[in-house]
Amino acid sequence: MEITSFTTPLGIATIMGDENGVSKISIADEGVESGEIPVILQEAVTQIKEYFEGNRTHFNFKRNPQGTDFQQKVWQALIEIPYGQTISYLDLSKKLGDVKAIRAVASANGKNPLWIVVPCHRVIGTDGSLTGYAGGLWRKKWLLEHENPTTQQSLF
Template sequence: METAFFKTPLGTAKIVGDENGIAIISVQDEGESSTMIPEVLQECVMQLESYFEGKRNDFSIKLNPKGTDFQQKVWKALVEIPYGKTRTYLEQSKVLGDVKAIRAVASANGKNPLWIVVPCHRVIGTDGSLTGYAGGLWRKKWLLEHENLNAQQRLF
């Protein structure tokens, strides 16, 4: 597995992957950018940079996250939430076919290893509150505002 670090408006992103796909994208408050980005990670870095520049709203990189079958199912459903939109945990549970699975869905969201690319930041509380985000609620708020701002700008 190869690893690269690069600066984003929300901290330093860490990307881990190989020829089978990207396994981890995480964020940390501090860290230096890599001086060399391994070839297998370059497309991921470019797509994330485009996202932060407001030029990209979906990703076409090969993913290879590690998780249980249920987690994989939850993460796949997260990718289907449109850019600039949100779903509640209840709505996400319904999409997955079990309204009683709200806590399990929330737990799987919290274990999402692919920051931004698998958009768990788009899942909110039933009352519209920003709940449960491993990267910090301030990052979730920033990401949702970033996506809504770009969605509004495309209208004009």
């Protein structure tokens, strides 16, 4: 398993993976940047940096998140949420075919091992509230604003 850490606008991101793909991406308030980026993780680092620069709206590097079949199903549904859009936990549960599974969906969402790449930050409360986010609600708000910036209309 290879590992690397680098600075993002939201803290220090750490990526872990091997020849099967990236298995974990996390964020922390503190940490130390790695020196050299392992070859196997270079594409993931490049794409995440492009995302923060505003030059990438989806990720296509090899991924290998570990989880149950249900978690994998939820994470796949998260990947399908378009950039700049949100969905409620209730609507996500409906999309997955079981409105009663809302708590299980929320739990799987919270166990997402691929920060930003599997965009769990795009899931909000039915009332539009920014509910629950493992990285902190301030990061969720930042990510949603990054993906959907408000533009000032020109008066002239």
